Amino acid sequence: MAKNFGAVRGLSRFEGFTDAVFAIALTLLIVEIKPPGAHDGPHGYDSLVHAMAEQWREHLALLLCYVTIGAYWLQHHYTGRIYARSDHVFGLINLLFLLVIVVVPYPIRVWCFHLGTAFEPAAAVTLTVALASTAIAWMMKWFYGMSGGRRVMDERLAPDFLKQMTRRYGIATAIQIVAVPVALASPRIGAGIALLTVAWFLIPQPSPRYRPGQEPGREEKEEA
Amino acid sequence: MAKNFGAVRGLSRFEGFTDAVFAIALTLLIVEIKPPGAHDGPHGYDSLVHAMAEQWREHLALLLCYVTIGAYWLQHHYTGRIYARSDHVFGLINLLFLLVIVVVPYPIRVWCFHLGTAFEPAAAVTLTVALASTAIAWMMKWFYGMSGGRRVMDERLAPDFLKQMTRRYGIATAIQIVAVPVALASPRIGAGIALLTVAWFLIPQPSPRYRPGQEPGREEKEEA
Amino acid sequence: MAKNFGAVRGLSRFEGFTDAVFAIALTLLIVEIKPPGAHDGPHGYDSLVHAMAEQWREHLALLLCYVTIGAYWLQHHYTGRIYARSDHVFGLINLLFLLVIVVVPYPIRVWCFHLGTAFEPAAAVTLTVALASTAIAWMMKWFYGMSGGRRVMDERLAPDFLKQMTRRYGIATAIQIVAVPVALASPRIGAGIALLTVAWFLIPQPSPRYRPGQEPGREEKEEA
Amino acid sequence: MAKNFGAVRGLSRFEGFTDAVFAIALTLLIVEIKPPGAHDGPHGYDSLVHAMAEQWREHLALLLCYVTIGAYWLQHHYTGRIYARSDHVFGLINLLFLLVIVVVPYPIRVWCFHLGTAFEPAAAVTLTVALASTAIAWMMKWFYGMSGGRRVMDERLAPDFLKQMTRRYGIATAIQIVAVPVALASPRIGAGIALLTVAWFLIPQPSPRYRPGQEPGREEKEEA
Numbered sequence: 001m002a003k004n005f006g007a008v009r010g011l012s013r014f015e016g017f018t019d020a021v022f023a024i025a026l027t028l029l030i031v032e033i034k035p036p037g038a039h040d041g042p043h044g045y046d047s048l049v050h051a052m053a054e055q056w057r058e059h060l061a062l063l064l065c066y067v068t069i070g071a072y073w074l075q076h077h078y079t080g081r082i083y084a085r086s087d088h089v090f091g092l093i094n095l096l097f098l099l100v101i102v103v104v105p106y107p108i109r110v111w112c113f114h115l116g117t118a119f120e121p122a123a124a125v126t127l128t129v130a131l132a133s134t135a136i137a138w139m140m141k142w143f144y145g146m147s148g149g150r151r152v153m154d155e156r157l158a159p160d161f162l163k164q165m166t167r168r169y170g171i172a173t174a175i176q177i178v179a180v181p182v183a184l185a186s187p188r189i190g191a192g193i194a195l196l197t198v199a200w201f202l203i204p205q206p207s208p209r210y211r212p213g214q215e216p217g218r219e220e221k222e223e224a
Numbered sequence: 225m226a227k228n229f230g231a232v233r234g235l236s237r238f239e240g241f242t243d244a245v246f247a248i249a250l251t252l253l254i255v256e257i258k259p260p261g262a263h264d265g266p267h268g269y270d271s272l273v274h275a276m277a278e279q280w281r282e283h284l285a286l287l288l289c290y291v292t293i294g295a296y297w298l299q300h301h302y303t304g305r306i307y308a309r310s311d312h313v314f315g316l317i318n319l320l321f322l323l324v325i326v327v328v329p330y331p332i333r334v335w336c337f338h339l340g341t342a343f344e345p346a347a348a349v350t351l352t353v354a355l356a357s358t359a360i361a362w363m364m365k366w367f368y369g370m371s372g373g374r375r376v377m378d379e380r381l382a383p384d385f386l387k388q389m390t391r392r393y394g395i396a397t398a399i400q401i402v403a404v405p406v407a408l409a410s411p412r413i414g415a416g417i418a419l420l421t422v423a424w425f426l427i428p429q430p431s432p433r434y435r436p437g438q439e440p441g442r443e444e445k446e447e448a
Numbered sequence: 449m450a451k452n453f454g455a456v457r458g459l460s461r462f463e464g465f466t467d468a469v470f471a472i473a474l475t476l477l478i479v480e481i482k483p484p485g486a487h488d489g490p491h492g493y494d495s496l497v498h499a500m501a502e503q504w505r506e507h508l509a510l511l512l513c514y515v516t517i518g519a520y521w522l523q524h525h526y527t528g529r530i531y532a533r534s535d536h537v538f539g540l541i542n543l544l545f546l547l548v549i550v551v552v553p554y555p556i557r558v559w560c561f562h563l564g565t566a567f568e569p570a571a572a573v574t575l576t577v578a579l580a581s582t583a584i585a586w587m588m589k590w591f592y593g594m595s596g597g598r599r600v601m602d603e604r605l606a607p608d609f610l611k612q613m614t615r616r617y618g619i620a621t622a623i624q625i626v627a628v629p630v631a632l633a634s635p636r637i638g639a640g641i642a643l644l645t646v647a648w649f650l651i652p653q654p655s656p657r658y659r660p661g662q663e664p665g666r667e668e669k670e671e672a
Numbered sequence: 673m674a675k676n677f678g679a680v681r682g683l684s685r686f687e688g689f690t691d692a693v694f695a696i697a698l699t700l701l702i703v704e705i706k707p708p709g710a711h712d713g714p715h716g717y718d719s720l721v722h723a724m725a726e727q728w729r730e731h732l733a734l735l736l737c738y739v740t741i742g743a744y745w746l747q748h749h750y751t752g753r754i755y756a757r758s759d760h761v762f763g764l765i766n767l768l769f770l771l772v773i774v775v776v777p778y779p780i781r782v783w784c785f786h787l788g789t790a791f792e793p794a795a796a797v798t799l800t801v802a803l804a805s806t807a808i809a810w811m812m813k814w815f816y817g818m819s820g821g822r823r824v825m826d827e828r829l830a831p832d833f834l835k836q837m838t839r840r841y842g843i844a845t846a847i848q849i850v851a852v853p854v855a856l857a858s859p860r861i862g863a864g865i866a867l868l869t870v871a872w873f874l875i876p877q878p879s880p881r882y883r884p885g886q887e888p889g890r891e892e893k894e895e896a
Contacts, residue, residue, distance in 0.1 A: 428454030
């Protein structure tokens, strides 16, 4: 029997709240980029194309933030078929995870704004620490959900499926933790490893597998 | 039998997330417009009306952004009766589509802020490329949903209805692609063509038609 | 039989999207107010309390925006028991209504920032025009929903209930339209009338009444 | 029989709207923190790490705002199992509660930005007044929901459970009110008491208890 902390609720409202944080985090990115010549008084730029190209650091930051947050949204949406309910501690860990998601544009921008400058080493360490923290928060949700007799996870899932997913998420997290010391030694390579691991989350995960005879019907899957 | 990538889920949460991105993209537009005299120290304006009228570029940008994003929301809401479920790749393409939606205020503002200046030609090309990209991302969702044995589309829809909608969306996309070279030759005409095509999305699309005997009941339609 | 434009859908997703726009419009207000001494370099203020009091125009603007948008949210939430479904044109009119909701902080701020200055007359007219426009957009939704054989309204509602609500909303709209010429003659009085009419929306509306024998059960009401 | 004001509706849409306001309030916090060297022209900072450390007031403010708003979200999510429906006055009180939630980053930032300066006493009083107001608005929702024959609360809940929760929320509110005069005498201690009381909301509350024979089934709990 699952042991829960605080009141148990279904996942629907919980997912809706989390989706809203993701949606806002993705959409807010654009407010940081101002069109050239819009709010800053006269510019001395020769051409508009040149002026927009000079904003390459901000465009790159927007793209990297979007890929990072978007990749985690895809995984969050996927695990909506794995988690089945929420309790208080799951909500607390989820808030911690969302804090990292909300904050991650800061280190990504710091890195983009100092690429190729004397501050790139410090920026790369900042970036890799932030991405490793995101992965660790994700793993905290995963382990909490799986432990305590599947506190908030679907009991019908096959143990070997959960073992496979633990391995997949665990390896990705380990690589992102290793990227921190790598970034200390070689900033560009450490940052590259961390970002590529995030991009790996864009690839589909295996479809959930269930204990024999407990496979949900198509109706339930399409309502989940 | 439909071939899906990754885990299949119903459309409800997927639509909720997408609706949230649209809602934020529409609402964020207002933060870019500051009331005259609010944050910028003393102004030398003669009258408040004059000062507000001098912001015409920002008011026009807000209106065009709102119409563009709003028109796509109407189409997205409409296709909620055509798509029936989501999988991983559909989520990925949708994130790409939402990236364009989130980013589109930038080129629209660039265009409005340089209308009638020496930079209008470059701004018009930027605008038409952005609008064509939005249309192409929309078509990617459409073709992915329809292919692979109707991966994520309602199987009950009549083939001739889908053919009709493919033609309608396809022609609109083609016009927006053609608007790019037109903008190179004649900036104002190219931008006008692209914007009018977006406005065409404000007009109702045909009601979904189903294979004989598979028409959903009124209850399902009103819950969809 | 109701005559609809475009595809008919239930109200759930439609309300969710509209709720999200309201939620963002209410929450965004705070980004306009910066704590004294936060981002603007050294201040010469003598005391923190004095510095915060000097921001009274911005605090007043936030409060008035919140009351205005909040009052319309209450009415929107209420009419979720009156409207029963959506079609394309209803979505289009709703987008127009939401545009006014999103934009209304601008005229409210303009008015607050110029209270007691030479620009108050122009600001008061701006404010009353904006509030009248919001009321008119609300009425457009109402009349569209009621016409065409109750296109998107619950058919079970008693005709005299709808008549009563049409009168209530209609009178409020008429007062807000009249406030515009009043503001031309007497800025403070015109603005006051318009704002008080909005505040009247904070008061509960009558509970929906149904045709005999068509009263929905408690379960439906609590799920609606 | 419960006495309601205005039209009664289920809690679903009401919670969705409230969740959206919480989600935005949590996510907006990041727009206040700009990466060093991003938008402010040349900096004279010696190292990037030093420059980021110099932003400690803003990082602290983000963390405190996130904990405060997050703790209230956890309680709001929890009470989704206690409240069962909404009426007009409940919506009005909820809007008041959300206003305080939306505004609370302002006093928190004021306090963080003046910690250790001559303005700390005034800032601490501002902070404690704001946190006490949040708690009072929360209690208003609670008492309204419980009164009038359980207007909007689940009738099946055991009276002793509600008595226990009233005591728990009541004591927390009383402590936060007491923190205001304490802050007048000793700014740091008053602010500390108020913030610790908010942090106490991060701890799980007791699971809802029901009248004998009225315990909802697991299905309902997981759908709630």
